[in-house]
Amino acid sequence: xxxxxxxxxxxxxxxxxxxxxxxxxxxxxxxxxxxxxxxxxxxxxxxxxxxxxxxxxxxxxxxxxxxxxxxxxxxxxxxxxxxxxxxxxxxxxxxxxxxxxxxxxxxxxxxxxxxxxxxxxxxxxxxxxxxxxxxxxxxxxxxxxxxxxxxxxxxxxxxxxxxxxxxxxxxxxxxxxxxxxxxxxxxxxxxxxxxxxxxxxxxxxxxxxxxxxxxxxxxxxxxxxxxxxxxxxxxxxxxxxxxxxxxxxxxx
Amino acid sequence: xxxxxxxxxxxxxxxxxxxxxxxxxxxxxxxxxxxxxxxxxxxxxxxxxxxxxxxxxxxxxxxxxxxxxxxxxxxxxxxxxxxxxxxxxxxxxxxxxxxxxxxxxxxxxxxxxxxxxxxxxxxxxxxxxxxxxxxxxxxxxxxxxxxxxxxxxxxxxxxxxxxxxxxxxxxxxxxxxxxxxxxxxxxxxxxxxxxxxxxxxxxxxxxxxxxxxxxxxxxxxxxxxxxxxxxxxxxxxxxxxxxxxxxxxxxxxxxxxxxxxxxxxx
Numbered sequence: 001x002x003x004x005x006x007x008x009x010x011x012x013x014x015x016x017x018x019x020x021x022x023x024x025x026x027x028x029x030x031x032x033x034x035x036x037x038x039x040x041x042x043x044x045x046x047x048x049x050x051x052x053x054x055x056x057x058x059x060x061x062x063x064x065x066x067x068x069x070x071x072x073x074x075x076x077x078x079x080x081x082x083x084x085x086x087x088x089x090x091x092x093x094x095x096x097x098x099x100x101x102x103x104x105x106x107x108x109x110x111x112x113x114x115x116x117x118x119x120x121x122x123x124x125x126x127x128x129x130x131x132x133x134x135x136x137x138x139x140x141x142x143x144x145x146x147x148x149x150x151x152x153x154x155x156x157x158x159x160x161x162x163x164x165x166x167x168x169x170x171x172x173x174x175x176x177x178x179x180x181x182x183x184x185x186x187x188x189x190x191x192x193x194x195x196x197x198x199x200x201x202x203x204x205x206x207x208x209x210x211x212x213x214x215x216x217x218x219x220x221x222x223x224x225x226x227x228x229x230x231x232x233x234x235x236x237x238x239x240x241x242x243x244x245x246x247x248x249x250x251x252x
Numbered sequence: 253x254x255x256x257x258x259x260x261x262x263x264x265x266x267x268x269x270x271x272x273x274x275x276x277x278x279x280x281x282x283x284x285x286x287x288x289x290x291x292x293x294x295x296x297x298x299x300x301x302x303x304x305x306x307x308x309x310x311x312x313x314x315x316x317x318x319x320x321x322x323x324x325x326x327x328x329x330x331x332x333x334x335x336x337x338x339x340x341x342x343x344x345x346x347x348x349x350x351x352x353x354x355x356x357x358x359x360x361x362x363x364x365x366x367x368x369x370x371x372x373x374x375x376x377x378x379x380x381x382x383x384x385x386x387x388x389x390x391x392x393x394x395x396x397x398x399x400x401x402x403x404x405x406x407x408x409x410x411x412x413x414x415x416x417x418x419x420x421x422x423x424x425x426x427x428x429x430x431x432x433x434x435x436x437x438x439x440x441x442x443x444x445x446x447x448x449x450x451x452x453x454x455x456x457x458x459x460x461x462x463x464x465x466x467x468x469x470x471x472x473x474x475x476x477x478x479x480x481x482x483x484x485x486x487x488x489x490x491x492x493x494x495x496x497x498x499x500x501x502x503x504x505x506x507x508x509x510x511x512x513x514x515x516x517x518x
Contacts, residue, residue, distance in 0.1 A: 050391055072395060076394075079390075079393045080393050086387070092385055092403060093407075093484055093485070103392065104392035107394055107398050136483075136484045136485075138484060138485050152388075156392065
């Protein structure tokens with residue numbers, strides 16, 4: 001469960017969002033769509049405390065964070081509730097695939113190496129990279145790298161999975177392999193709450209149970225994929241969808 | 253006519269000189285390690301722009317870089333007794349300069365000198381670490397110390413290794429100045445021997461051979477280290493699927509690709 005209450009985030013004097021409220025139930029797969037620069041990433045990063053909000057409250061699972069001050073211990077505790085998949089993969093380049101996935105388990109969760117490797121191998125299997133388990137990131141394609149990123153996030157067994165434009169940095173032909181991995185992972189872990197930011201609208205329509213159109217730091221539209229994509233009530237949503245549909249026609 | 257150059261002597265004196273190799277290596281290693289630690293501290297102070305401390309650090313680095321090492325050695329050698337006298341006078345203690353081995357003066361001077369030079373290298377290396385990796389580590393729940401230990405320092409080490417390696421080699425040769433603080437190292441012993449047999453040229457030839465070989469060995473070791481530390485970025489080029497064969501890290505083994513295709517490949 002995620003509950004965001006009256007959240008405000010500013011950069012210098014620019015307000016990214018103000019008094020933002022959102023509730024996400026356990027097991028929901030929420031797709032956040034919207035134009036670039038709308039504050040989607042900032043919102044997601046606030047959930048993981050990579051960005052600290054200026055005001056407001058976030059509750060994930062059993063932990064509540066009240067902005068802005070937080071002790072190091074509480075911050076680390078709060079972060080255990082979610083794990084993050086990054087646009088630029090952000091793999092540890094000096095570690096092979098297996099060690100990338102075991103890193104958090106050993107360093108943060110203090111598991112024994114053998115236990116950590118067992119969990120990691122399962123997750124690597126889930127993203128179909130078992131044969132690449134000893135390779136370094138420099139030996140992998142972008143799609144494979146992102147699948148490692150997903151395995152690394154899943155291995156932490158956090159109750160919430162956050163994906164920040166997971167395919168935006170990929171070449172077009174590699175997007176599908178990552179999207180189908182994400183889909184498999186979502187279908188396999190039904191209890192896991194997922195928040196995904198993506199410009200792959202047809203993918204969002206396919207996997208999300210709830211879609212939020214986000215612009216200017218506000219929720220413009222919030223509903224089932226069918227409501228938002230096929231019966232949107234708001235002009236801005238319609239315009240955005242039209243523009244993106246046209247774009248995807250051009251690229252495909 | 254007496255022999256102009258006694259070539260035999262060049263080699264026969266080497267064992268006697270080598271008795272003082274441990275002193276040279278001790279000064280080199282200890283000052284390097286202390287220099288790295290203080291250098292890392294200075295770098296962190298500078299990166300975080302800690303007020304007052306970063307200004308002091310900047311003046312310190314500028315001073316060390318702006319004065320010759322031999323002058324710095326003399327400053328420590330004559331400065332510490334003055335500091336001790338000052339402390340004795342005001343704290344009513346009875347510290348004696350003679351209780352401090354002269355080696356300590358040398359170690360202090362070299363360590364401070366190294367720290368100033370290393371701090372800039374370390375700073376640049378720390379700044380070259382990918383912000384994304386640091387972010388990933390933080391998002392997994394690592395604390396600052398864990399991020400530093402698991403991500404920042406390992407990568408910074410790879411970046412800084414060549415320059416720090418050069419600094420190490422430079423330091424090893426600079427330790428020959430230790431005699432100014434009356435520490436007997438390789439060079440000082442050479443001077444003592446030459447002073448008794450007047451074969452200065454031969455002794456300095458012996459010393460050159462020793463320092464030269466030390467440098468070559470150090471370069472080799474650094475190369476092995478570098479190969480080992482950069483395997484993550486060369487793995488694709490080496491055609492590695494798994495990294496298991498230690499011969500891959502051995503710079504004396506040529507044609508690593510054959511090892512890879514023969515034994516390591518899937």
